[in-house]
Amino acid sequence: MKIVVCAKYALDVAELKISSGKPVLEGARRKVSDIDKNAVEAAISIKEKYGGIIKVLCFGPISAKEGLKELLAMGADEAYLIEDPSEGMLDTAATVEALALAIQKMDGFDLILCGEATIDGYTSQVGPRLAERLKVPQITYVRSIKIDGNNVIAERDLEDVYQTVKVPMPLLITVTREINTPRIPNLMAILKASKKPITIWKIEDLGLSKDKLEQISSLHTLSLEGFTVERKRIIIKDKPVDEAVQELISYLLKEKVLGV
Amino acid sequence: MGLEGNYKGIMVYSEDIDTLFELISKSRELANQIQTDVSAILLGDRIEIIPNELAAYGVDKVYMVENPQLKGLIAEACAESISIIINRVKPEALFIGATKRGKELAPKIAEKLKTGCVSECVSLDIDKAKRDFIMKRIIFGGKVVSTHTIVKRPIIATIPPRIFEKKRIEGRAAQVIKIDLEIPSSKFEILEVKNKVVSGKKIEEASIVICGGRGLKQKEDFKLLDELANVLKGQVGCTRPIAADRGWFTEWIGLSGKKIKPNLYITVGISGAIQHVAGVRGAKVIVSINKDPEAPIFSESDYGIVGDLYKVIPALIEHLKKIK
Ligand SMILES: Cc1cc2nc3c(=O)[nH]c(=O)nc-3n(C[C@H](O)[C@H](O)[C@H](O)COP(=O)(O)OP(=O)(O)OC[C@H]3O[C@@H](n4cnc5c(N)ncnc54)[C@H](O)[C@@H]3O)c2cc1C
Numbered sequence: 114m115k116i117v118v119c120a121k122y123a124l125d126v127a128e129l130k131i132s133s134g135k136p137v138l139e140g141a142r143r144k145v146s147d148i149d150k151n152a153v154e155a156a157i158s159i160k161e162k163y164g165g166i167i168k169v170l171c172f173g174p175i176s177a178k179e180g181l182k183e184l185l186a187m188g189a190d191e192a193y194l195i196e197d198p199s200e201g202m203l204d205t206a207a208t209v210e211a212l213a214l215a216i217q218k219m220d221g222f223d224l225i226l227c228g229e230a231t232i233d234g235y236t237s238q239v240g241p242r243l244a245e246r247l248k249v250p251q252i253t254y255v256r257s258i259k260i261d262g263n264n265v266i267a268e269r270d271l272e273d274v275y276q277t278v279k280v281p282m283p284l285l286i287t288v289t290r291e292i293n294t295p296r297i298p299n300l301m302a303i304l305k306a307s308k309k310p311i312t313i314w315k316i317e318d319l320g321l322s323k324d325k326l327e328q329i330s331s332l333h334t335l336s337l338e339g340f341t342v343e344r345k346r347i348i349i350k351d352k353p354v355d356e357a358v359q360e361l362i363s364y365l366l367k368e369k370v371l372g373v
Numbered sequence: 374m375g376l377e378g379n380y381k382g383i384m385v386y387s388e389d390i391d392t393l394f395e396l397i398s399k400s401r402e403l404a405n406q407i408q409t410d411v412s413a414i415l416l417g418d419r420i421e422i423i424p425n426e427l428a429a430y431g432v433d434k435v436y437m438v439e440n441p442q443l444k445g446l447i448a449e450a451c452a453e454s455i456s457i458i459i460n461r462v463k464p465e466a467l468f469i470g471a472t473k474r475g476k477e478l479a480p481k482i483a484e485k486l487k488t489g490c491v492s493e494c495v496s497l498d499i500d501k502a503k504r505d506f507i508m509k510r511i512i513f514g515g516k517v518v519s520t521h522t523i524v525k526r527p528i529i530a531t532i533p534p535r536i537f538e539k540k541r542i543e544g545r546a547a548q549v550i551k552i553d554l555e556i557p558s559s560k561f562e563i564l565e566v567k568n569k570v571v572s573g574k575k576i577e578e579a580s581i582v583i584c585g586g587r588g589l590k591q592k593e594d595f596k597l598l599d600e601l602a603n604v605l606k607g608q609v610g611c612t613r614p615i616a617a618d619r620g621w622f623t624e625w626i627g628l629s630g631k632k633i634k635p636n637l638y639i640t641v642g643i644s645g646a647i648q649h650v651a652g653v654r655g656a657k658v659i660v661s662i663n664k665d666p667e668a669p670i671f672s673e674s675d676y677g678i679v680g681d682l683y684k685v686i687p688a689l690i691e692h693l694k695k696i697k
């Protein structure tokens with residue numbers, strides 16, 4: 114089984130600072146997008162049952178190597194990083210073009226796994242676009258995967274229903290957070306992973322150029338405005354429960370939100 | 374800006390009928406600003422909705438595709454149909470309801486048409502001079518609003534349910550255009566569909582919401598929150614792990630779930646992950662109960678009690694009963 118997992122080295126949004134109404138992007142912390150670790154974990158459980166090879170693929174800054182090392186330590190076999198020349202200013206169409214050309218440079222695939230969405234951009238577009246670009250079927254919002262011969266049987270979580278589907282490989286799956294709990298690699302695994310290969314490609318290695326990607330990318334960002342939280346933050350602690358509760362109720366009565 | 378010539382008009386699609394009405398109403402408003410028309414697409418193996426129902430919200434044309442391949446509205450077949458219609462009609466904008474089905478469909482169409490797509494727009498305007506669509510969405514885990522435009526045509530955007538209001542307009546009729554298409558048969562086979570049990574009550578309409586998180590150890594413990602909700606005439610919700618992992622509820626509150634704006638939002642045993650908080654940014658007052666004084670939820674709250682929910686909630690119920 115040849116499995117490719119697409120993983121983004123995303124902004125660590127929990128750590129992101131807002132200053133004078135703007136997000137501070139310079140030097141902002143990054144990490145592997147949460148659900149992409151679920152995708153790697155799903156790939157590992159398939160490999161454990163059916164054998165095969167897991168390649169993780171990222172289009173991102175050179176610092177993404179740190180994230181890829183973590184995925185290798187989890188159990189991926191090989192990592193590929195396409196260096197993004199644009200500092201994240203490209204849209205999903207351009208990202209998908211780079212990912213698709215990289216996948217075509219590999220020796221085929223049975224399964225491509227993506228996350229349902231990234232923590233930073235949160236577009237949910239890359240999976241379906243990539244499936245379309247590579248002309249393979251997609252199964253989105255998957256919360257369990259079984260392999261049956263040449264078919265994938267997957268359960269999807271849609272708004273109103275759970276839907277079980279059967280689709281022949283090759284295909285692309287987007288997973289939800291609920292599909293598994295990603296393992297945290299131990300020291301042994303981390304040491305072992307340092308010997309696993311990370312291939313770095315420039316976009317030119319894929320026959321692309323910065324101009325070409327900018328042409329493909331048609332979504333322009335006019336502005337980014339940060340929300341500032343203006344909460345009162347009155348926290349009651351170290352008081353007997355009854356007293357704490359009465360104090361809270363008196364605040365809420367003043368706010369007139371109790372409907373009395 | 375090199376916009377490919379004669380793309381004109383706004384087109385909408387959603388398999389969810391209320392969302393479709395909302396998209397039509399909003400598109401009507403935008404179309405009036407630039408004197409163009411609004412069309413809608415209906416897909417299915419058997420279409421039950423009467424196209425003139427759509428006229429009542431301001432649609433001018435309805436394109437209908439009835440085809441056995443559209444059974445189950447599989448993304449591939451829908452994307453194929455909509456792309457063909459777009460290539461014929463050449464609208465300047467396509468708006469799709471951001472249900473999960475819509476969210477997997479829109480990027481496929483965008484890829485087929487080699488154009489841009491904005492996911493989950495929360496605001497939609499037109500720059501009349503440039504005839505550009507200005508779209509806002511929420512990114513970075515709810516911390517940032519970004520504003521976008523797309524320089525290719527058609528522009529594609531998905532729009533979540535209940536962002537725009539549906540408005541009936543009297544005395545309009547729509548032209549109905551039935552389209553026959555060859556849709557390739559799909560390898561995508563639906564084996565089973567299980568309905569989720571839906572509570573029926575709409576959490577986004579409640580003015581007081583009490584939300585439980587993983588601090589509640591078992592399903593029965595939510596009875597405590599039900600009791601509090603009873604006293605306050607509010608409704609009970611939960612975080613994503615409670616619904617999606619444990620399956621105690623069918624829907625959750627947050628970035629990937631319901632977005633709500635109650636007057637009073639009470640969190641119980643919730644840590645305050647950014648993805649959760651992103652769903653309640655518009656709440657008037659937020660109150661949190663958590664035993665961990667360091668829990669991030671406290672900096673997102675107006676009032677908080679540091680304490681064990683199993684002691685605080687019963688006391689809160691008791692004291693509230695006295696004043697109600
Ligand atoms: C892309 C993405 C989208 C997501 N979308 C959503 C979303 O829409 N909605 C959502 O909710 N989550 C979402 N999540 C998940 C989110 O990141 C958090 O994992 C989740 O919100 C945590 O839920 P929780 O607060 O219930 O649980 P936990 O984080 O486990 O917090 C439990 C809290 O309960 C407290 N506690 C424990 N026992 C007690 C007690 N006896 N008394 C008082 N307090 C107690 C603990 O101190 C702790 O703070 C998303 C994640 C990702 C990556």
Ligand SMILES: Nc1ncnc2c1ncn2[C@@H]1O[C@H](COP(=O)(O)O)[C@@H](O)[C@H]1O
Pocket residue numbers: 118119120121122146148149152170171172173205208212226227228229230231234235236237238239240
């Ligand atoms: N730059 C990237 N490199 C690799 N994979 C990506 C990248 N961006 C998105 N993906 C994949 O696409 C999924 C959905 O991303 P998004 O469309 O940004 O919400 C992610 O969970 C990843 O699996």
